[in-house]
Amino acid sequence: MSEVTANTEPVATRERTVEGFVREYLRELNFGQGVDLSRASVNDQYLALARTVRHYLMVRWLETLRRQSELQAKSVAYLSAEFLLGRQLDNALLAADLTDIVEEGLAGLGISLDTLRQAEVEPGLGNGGLGRLAACFIDSLATMNVPSIGYGIRYEYGIFRQTFVDGWQVEKPDSWLTLGSPWEFPHPEMAVNVSFGGTVEDYEDDDGTTRKRWLPGWSVLGVPYNYMVPGYGNGRVNTLRLWSARATRAFDLEIFNSGDYAQAVRAQTFAENISKVLYPEDSTPQGKELRLQQQYFFVACSLKDFVDQVLPKDFDLTNLPDRIHFQLNDTHPVIAIPELMRILVDEKKWSWDDAWSVVRQVFSYTCHTLLPEALEVWSVELLGRLLPRHLEIIYRINEQFLVGLRAAYPDDELRARRMSIIAEFPERGIRMAHLATVAAVKVNGVAALHSQLLRDKVLHDFAEYYPGKFTNVTNGITPRRFLRLSNPGLSGLVTEVLGSEKWVTDLDELRALEPLAEDAEFRRRFREIKAANKRRLVHLLAERDGIVLDPETMFDVMVKRLHEYKRQTLKLLHVVSLYEQITSGALDPADVTPRTFAFGAKAAPGYRMAKQIIGLINAVGRTVNADPAVEGRLTVAFPANYNVTLAETLIPAADLSEQISLAGKEASGTGNMKFMLNGALTIGTDDGANVEIRELVGDENFFLFGLTEPEVADVVERGYHPTSYYETNPQLRHALDLVASGAFSDGDRSVFEPVVSNLLHEDRFLVLADFQAYADAQARVDAAYADPEAWTRSAIINVARAGFFSSDRSMRDYLDRVWHAAPVDPSA
Ligand code: Z15
Numbered sequence: 001m002s003e004v005t006a007n008t009e010p011v012a013t014r015e016r017t018v019e020g021f022v023r024e025y026l027r028e029l030n031f032g033q034g035v036d037l038s039r040a041s042v043n044d045q046y047l048a049l050a051r052t053v054r055h056y057l058m059v060r061w062l063e064t065l066r067r068q069s070e071l072q073a074k075s076v077a078y079l080s081a082e083f084l085l086g087r088q089l090d091n092a093l094l095a096a097d098l099t100d101i102v103e104e105g106l107a108g109l110g111i112s113l114d115t116l117r118q119a120e121v122e123p124g125l126g127n128g129g130l131g132r133l134a135a136c137f138i139d140s141l142a143t144m145n146v147p148s149i150g151y152g153i154r155y156e157y158g159i160f161r162q163t164f165v166d167g168w169q170v171e172k173p174d175s176w177l178t179l180g181s182p183w184e185f186p187h188p189e190m191a192v193n194v195s196f197g198g199t200v201e202d203y204e205d206d207d208g209t210t211r212k213r214w215l216p217g218w219s220v221l222g223v224p225y226n227y228m229v230p231g232y233g234n235g236r237v238n239t240l241r242l243w244s245a246r247a248t249r250a251f252d253l254e255i256f257n258s259g260d261y262a263q264a265v266r267a268q269t270f271a272e273n274i275s276k277v278l279y280p281e282d283s284t285p286q287g288k289e290l291r292l293q294q295q296y297f298f299v300a301c302s303l304k305d306f307v308d309q310v311l312p313k314d315f316d317l318t319n320l321p322d323r324i325h326f327q328l329n330d331t332h333p334v335i336a337i338p339e340l341m342r343i344l345v346d347e348k349k350w351s352w353d354d355a356w357s358v359v360r361q362v363f364s365y366t367c368h369t370l371l372p373e374a375l376e377v378w379s380v381e382l383l384g385r386l387l388p389r390h391l392e393i394i395y396r397i398n399e400q401f402l403v404g405l406r407a408a409y410p411d412d413e414l415r416a417r418r419m420s421i422i423a424e425f426p427e428r429g430i431r432m433a434h435l436a437t438v439a440a441v442k443v444n445g446v447a448a449l450h451s452q453l454l455r456d457k458v459l460h461d462f463a464e465y466y467p468g469k470f471t472n473v474t475n476g477i478t479p480r481r482f483l484r485l486s487n488p489g490l491s492g493l494v495t496e497v498l499g500s501e502k503w504v505t506d507l508d509e510l511r512a513l514e515p516l517a518e519d520a521e522f523r524r525r526f527r528e529i530k531a532a533n534k535r536r537l538v539h540l541l542a543e544r545d546g547i548v549l550d551p552e553t554m555f556d557v558m559v560k561r562l563h564e565y566k567r568q569t570l571k572l573l574h575v576v577s578l579y580e581q582i583t584s585g586a587l588d589p590a591d592v593t594p595r596t597f598a599f600g601a602k603a604a605p606g607y608r609m610a611k612q613i614i615g616l617i618n619a620v621g622r623t624v625n626a627d628p629a630v631e632g633r634l635t636v637a638f639p640a641n642y643n644v645t646l647a648e649t650l651i652p653a654a655d656l657s658e659q660i661s662l663a664g665k666e667a668s669g670t671g672n673m674k675f676m677l678n679g680a681l682t683i684g685t686d687d688g689a690n691v692e693i694r695e696l697v698g699d700e701n702f703f704l705f706g707l708t709e710p711e712v713a714d715v716v717e718r719g720y721h722p723t724s725y726y727e728t729n730p731q732l733r734h735a736l737d738l739v740a741s742g743a744f745s746d747g748d749r750s751v752f753e754p755v756v757s758n759l760l761h762e763d764r765f766l767v768l769a770d771f772q773a774y775a776d777a778q779a780r781v782d783a784a785y786a787d788p789e790a791w792t793r794s795a796i797i798n799v800a801r802a803g804f805f806s807s808d809r810s811m812r813d814y815l816d817r818v819w820h821a822a823p824v825d826p827s828a
Contacts, residue, residue: 014056021052021098021105028052037109043179045111046119049102050089050182056096057228061237067824068147069312074322074821076141076148076814077306079336080134080329081295082278083152083240084126084159085227086644088183089117090485091139095230095237121176122645123183124158125242127282128561129670130368132644133446134329136478136670136807142231142238143480143505144811145823149310151302153294154184154225154242157277162602162641167618171280171605184225184242190309191221191246194300196293200389205349212346214389220271221246222301232480232505234826243301245274281604282561283374292335292378292386299336303343317348321361325819328365328440331376331432337363337439338393346389352396364818365436365443366473368667370453371565377429380422394430398422401438408465419461437462437469442818446475447668447689449709471817474689475668476807479507482674486648489529490679490799497522508803517796520789527792530655530679537653545639549596553635554785557680558658559600559642559650562610565665565765568601569755570774571658572617573767575624575636577735577775583629584734592633593782600642600650612755614638619744619752647671652678655791656781659684660774662765664709666690673805679795681784683777685770689805696801701794703784705777706770715769722760725768732771736760 014024029040029048040048068075093099103113126132134150141148160171197217205211222243229238247268273290274297285291306324307317315323328334337359344355369375384391398421409415421438423429437443437459445451451472455463463470484491484504495501497516503509516522534551541547558571575597581587599617603610621636639646657675659666659682666688676682676693683703684690694702707715726733736756738744745751759767785791803809815821 016056016098016101018101018105018108021101022108024055025049025052025105025109028055042115042119046089046116047180047182049106049116050092050120053089053092053096053098053102054183054228056098057092057230057237060230060235061228061239063235064237065239071147071824072312072323073147073824074819075324076146076819076821077302077324077326078134078137078141078148078150078329079299079302079326079333080131080150080152081298081332082126082131082329083123083134083138083150083242084128084131084644085123085135086132086481086648087117087120087122089120091481092183092228092230094480094485095232097233121179122643123176123181124174124643125152125155125278127159127278127280129668130282130330133475133670133807136476136481137811138229138238138240139232139478139480140476140807140811142229142236143234143478144808145231145234145236145826146811146815146821147824148238149306150229150238150240151298151305152240152242153275153278153298154244155275155278156244159278159602159643160280160605164614164618164638164640167622168615169603169605169611173277184227186244187224187226188246190305191223192301192304192308193219193248194222194297194304195219196296196386198388200392211349212389212392214342214346219248220274220297221248222297224301224305236826241302241305243275243298245272245276245297247271280602281606283369283371283563284604284607285374285376286606287377287379287382289382289386292382295332296335296339296387296390299333300339303336303339307343317344318354318358320358324362325441325821326363327814327818328363328436330366330368331436334365334376334432334436335387335390337435338387338390338397341393341397342389345393356397356400360439361441363436363440365433365440366446367433367443367450367454367459368446370450370458370665370667372458375458376432377423378432380428380430383430391430394421394435397435397438405465415461419465433459434462437466440469442471443469444471444473444814444818445667446473447692448472448474449664449686449691450667450688453664453709473810473813473817474692474804475670475673476805476810477670477673477677478807479504479677481648482651483677487529487533487652487678489532490526490652493525493529494799505808506803507806507808510800510803512800513796514800517793517800523789523792523796526679526796527788530653530795533649533652533678537649540649541637541639547637547639549635549637550594550632553594553596554655555596555598555653556656556658556781557598557600557650557654557675558660559598559647560669560671562601562603562607562614564609564613566661567765567767567770568599568613568617569759570660570767570770571597571599572613572620573732573735573771574775574778575634576620576738577731578634579620579624579627579630580734580738581731582633583627589630589633592630593785594633596635596637598637598639598650598654600639600646602642609754609758612752616739616744616752616755620739623744647674651675651680654678654680655785656680657682657684659687659690660706660770661685661687662770663687663707663712665765673802676798677802677805679799681781681791681794681798683774683781692804696804697794697798701797703777703781705773707766707773712766715766720763720766720769722763722766722768725771726760729768729772731775732768 028051033044033048035044138150158174161174163170195216198215225242227240344350421434445454538549538551651674657680659672663685669688685706686708740756742749
């Protein structure tokens with residue numbers, strides 16, 4: 001018998017040559033996928049490639065985990081109900097520096113890398129800005145060598161696939177897992193138990209103290225699925241751990257024993273429903289029971305995982321603040337606060353005060369909104385039914401909080417009522433933002449103006465009571481995905497003129513481009529890249545949607561969730577107005593800058609006005625695009641199913657970025673940053689991060705318009721009357737009248753009546769008040785665009801000054817201002 005020596009070291013790094021890759025790839029195709037090359041489908045080829053690439057990252061991942069448990073450095077856990085990752089393949093190739101080898105190796109086999117790239121279905125485990133921000137942040141944390149872990153939910157169905165039927169949105173399920181999911185590592189053996197419902201009872205402890213005990217009614221299992229989060233060019237691979245719900249064995253058995261097979265299967269379905277589908281509401285919580293189940297499910301799994309698995313066995317939890325900071329991405333994971341109290345008080349038998357003193361050192365809360373309707377309030381009835389022990393804990397936290405509050409502000413009962421974690425009206429409810437603010441080390445907004453408004457308005461009382469707790473961290477975007485990968489043309493030019501790729505991890509390097517704005521040859525090349533990106537988009541939309549566009553026109557782009565406060569209707573009214581002016585003879589088409597007005601937007605399925613607006617955009621597009629009177633001048637393009645993948649082609653092709661929310665409503669925006677980085681100029685209000693963009697590029701490189709936030713507050717205070725704008729502005733009136741006339745709905749005046757009458761009689765977001773200012777700003781856009789040299793100069797300045805918006809910078813700010821953690825030395 002031959003002797004085998006155990007080697008516990010991970011297998012050596014794969015051979016980083018074209019031949020080495022081809023060998024690995026064919027092995028994966030034959031033995032992993034079980035097909036030979038001649039019979040492999042594109043999906044087979046893609047899956048085998050994904051698995052081959054992840055092999056190359058594996059040693060780094062294992063090494064990162066080993067060093068992490070060795071170092072025991074302070075880590076960050078980013079808790080988020082959404083991670084909108086986008087496609088993984090290209091990012092993994094970039095991180096592992098394998099793109100060229102793979103491209104060449106595949107070409108030798110007669111396979112196009114690009115075809116395989118397109119075979120990947122993106123994991124759409126988020127709605128919009130909030131989920132994409134989480135994805136950018138974990139990319140930056142990995143790239144910056146910060147020990148960190150992302151925790152979230154592995155939804156079986158991500159954000160719905162949007163289709164249009166007669167111009168109306170119809171949602172289709174996003175079955176992103178059906179063709180295989182090569183990027184995840186399930187660990188069913190590491191499943192954790194999560195309980196719900198039941199009752200709470202008092203009992204006598206061994207030492208005679210009375211304690212509380214939760215007797216849950218039912219439970220489910222959370223199965224962790226690990227995803228690699230590779231840093232760019234630093235050999236680090238962090239982990240994103242997403243939880244999937246399974247029925248517990250005990251649960252099954254009990255019912256099986258009772259003989260009701262059908263009921264047992266139904267119970268399983270019930271348990272597994274928890275991670276079945278992403279709620280498709282962005283900024284408009286619906287207060288659904290299943291949603292609260294999702295929130296507690298992933299938070300309970302994550303805390304248990306961290307305490308029992310990530311921390312060493314003998315860890316003294318009084319030292320928790322030295323080892324971890326939990327960042328709460330909006331209020332969705334805020335139930336983690338009472339959950340950690342429950343673990344420490346009920347399970348570890350700590351005193352309340354000891355537990356509270358640790359809990360208040362390990363959480364921070366990021367608020368992402370200013371809309372009152374977006375702040376989550378869970379009904380006490382529901383929360384008490386689902387999580388009775390947590391409700392008690394929240395009540396006790398509140399009691400203690402109110403004692404301190406009343407001591408600080410005696411005789412100010414109104415203030416106590418405003419600030420209480422428990423709301424009394426319209427029903428008794430738990431204000432999750434208040435709970436988060438009371439427990440958090442820091443509370444941050446996501447752009448300078450937003451943080452200011454949080455302090456001055458939304459959470460004003462708290463900012464007074466807890467001076468020093470409030471801070472700002474302006475959002476950012478990852479330059480890896482949103483420039484290096486999505487815009488190879490501009491990336492190549494930047495690398496060439498800067499002499500290295502250092503900018504990919506130090507985006508402030510782009511500043512060195514600025515003098516080149518004065519260089520005619522550089523401008524010519526910059527323009528040629530934009531033109532090529534426009535042709536690339538035109539080609540994609542022709543194939544993807546059968547949309548025919550002229551790449552010689554100005555590309556004016558508004559892509560984001562459909563929400564009234566974002567004001568897609570403002571841009572649409574501008575299109576309608578131009579159309580009306582041309583067709584009525586008021587405007588000579590020869591004087592109109594040829595433009596493509598592009599929209600991309602999903603509406604929450606239950607948001608009726610948003611769906612109406614989608615119908616109207618498509619209806620206007622159908623009419624305008626078919627009318628020879630405006631041919632070559634006005635084109636509307638509304639590709640369905642805007643997502644990360646489409647953004648990656650759309651944004652680099654844009655000339656004009658539309659960021660036109662009502663001032664004081666958009667917390668930050670992150671699309672605005674992506675457009676800037678890719679050389680689009682912005683037409684925008686003084687809102688969110690637009691404020692910081694404009695400060696950086698200057699008024700001469702930004703098309704500002706509209707009421708400011710204080711002016712909005714003033715108008716609203718005095719009583720806003722949209723009809724007065726309709727009556728006094730003929731162009732606005734003609735545009736609205738045209739919609740109302742049925743011109744875009746085959747003469748049927750009833751179809752878009754709700755949109756028109758809402759604008760005329762309610763107009764919560766002051767579209768009519770800002771219409772003329774917007775139209776004037778668009779006239780300035782036209783004038784500027786007529787001078788390509790000046791336009792290009794501005795575009796280059798936008799790119800050169802976009803460094804601030806790297807999510808690497810955001811992470812540095814969180815490390816310094818919130819987490820008090822630091823990157824680890826990669827060589828240590
Ligand atoms: C969401 O995508 C955002 C805020 C929310 O409250 C919810 Cl529930 C979802 C967005 C903001 O609207 C946007 O302004 C911001 O840039 C983004 O979060 C990331 O902070």
